[in-house]
Amino acid sequence: MAVPSPSAPAVRTEGLGKRFGPTEAVVDLSLTVPPGEVFGFLGPNGAGKSTTIRLLLGLLRPTTGSAWVFDAPAGEVARAHRRLAYVPADVSLWPSLTGRECLDLLAGVGPGTDLAYRDQLLERFALDPDRRARTYSSGNRQKVALVAAFATRAPLLVLDEPTSGLDPLMEREFRACIAEAAERGQTVFLSSHQLAEVELACSRVGIIREGRLVEVTGLAELRRLRRAEVVADLSTPAPELQRLAALPGVSDLRWPTPVRLELSLTGPPGPVLRALADADVAHLEMREPSLEEIFLDYYGQGPA
Template sequence: MSATSPSVPALRMEGLSKRFGTTEAVADLSLAVPPGEVFGFLGPNGAGKSTTIRMLLGLLRPNTGTAWIFDVPASDVQRAHRHLAYVPADVALWPSLTGRECLDLLAGVGPGTDPAYRDELLERFALDPDRRARTYSTGNRQKVALVAAFATRAPLLVLDEPTSGLDPLMEREFRACIAEAARRGQTVFLSSHQLAEVEATCSRVGILRSGRLVEVAGLADLRRLHRAEVVVDLAAPATGLQRLADLPGVADLRWSSPVRLELSLTGPPGPVLRALGDADVARLEVREPSLEEIFLDYYGQAPA
């Protein structure tokens, strides 16, 4: 991998904005991702994720703001791209070349490739590299780009909806490759609207809504900001538990049966547990919200 300073963010954006006519695609976006982090850039289709990435790659000029790849301005494409590998959402290959020839060509223009690891990835992704690219399905074109990116020595991997077209088995291989890249110290910037994918691979997440960041936090921090569902099964009916509704953080207290109490809880569960101390509790379950439920709290609708 290219030599980079551990004190310099792998990517940084300050006040980045982009308009297309009267449409504001990205608005005043500021974000820094340190080296070695797997960062999830989450939002539905149309939220501005791909526009942000194109500005980060120097493929679009922002109306305002600046982006850097390590300490290189993103606008200096030739220098900045020495530090990164990119997988787009819709992969286009040279149709008359074989998959192997495409990989060789991509290796020649990037920051270097590990040939042995690339051969291993071809096996793991079940990709026949000797077929012409014109015969590849969408999923196989995506595999070529993923193999090329994961085999690179680039310190930054920028992945824009990278698993479109992959089946569940290949998605599992993708997640394993993300973990391997993280162990090698590579930074991964993963843009996705697939919530399970981000939840399974990333240590920190930025949620983009209508071109604006609404949250940047670790997954555990995000969950603590939102309600958990608590289910209490009692060995026998009890009285006095209605007072739980007055505790801080408790909402939507409800009895689904004479011995089952359910509630929503924001914050630590200690006060609820102490209030249950005199009850004959047979089972207590605290379920944290999934990233999808957190996402829906922001959007109020199913993700696109």
């Protein structure tokens, strides 16, 4: 396998854009991901994440700009794909082959596979490799693709919404595999619409909305996006709870009725819960808003 230049970024785009008729799916996207980084590509569904990845993989021709995988132009598909392994959001396998046969086929066309590590991954992901692919659930098809990718020696792993269909136990194994890939010096480009997934796995994050890269940031900055919506129904009015507005992390305190309060909270919930403990709370609810709600709140209604 050709060894990429050590000075070349693992992923680089300059002014990358893709238009489908009147629709701009990706707009003037410039991004650099250095070798060895676990990089999160975060955005709500429909933001342009998968289109960007297809441009990187050479599966789509850009309308504007350019992309490179290490020092290989993305359009030189054979050369670029010798340096990467890819897991799509919706995995399709050869239905008449067993899982093991699918893995062997993928190993034969990829940049090299550690077979002993692959056997470990089969156990860790609780995947029966001797069943026909047509019998696999979507989650098991996802596992086949993840095992094939993580067992490879590709210097770049491109993962597009890779945990769809996985249960929480398998998501934990997935994060462990990300950490192991990073320890080996592999670059991971992880696309997701799940803030928590990116926050747990990545060291730096690019945020895309409506096809535009609106921010590239570290985890400390990313955490400012995380917030919870708190709703408390009271048995009787509690005017003293107006003081919640002065607590750390509390914003947008609202009183739709005298016995219902709503607020937004960033950071630990302890101070708010202690204040509410002194009131006659009949019902308490906390939820995390969707990523789209967070983006609308943080970046506003229009394009960035």
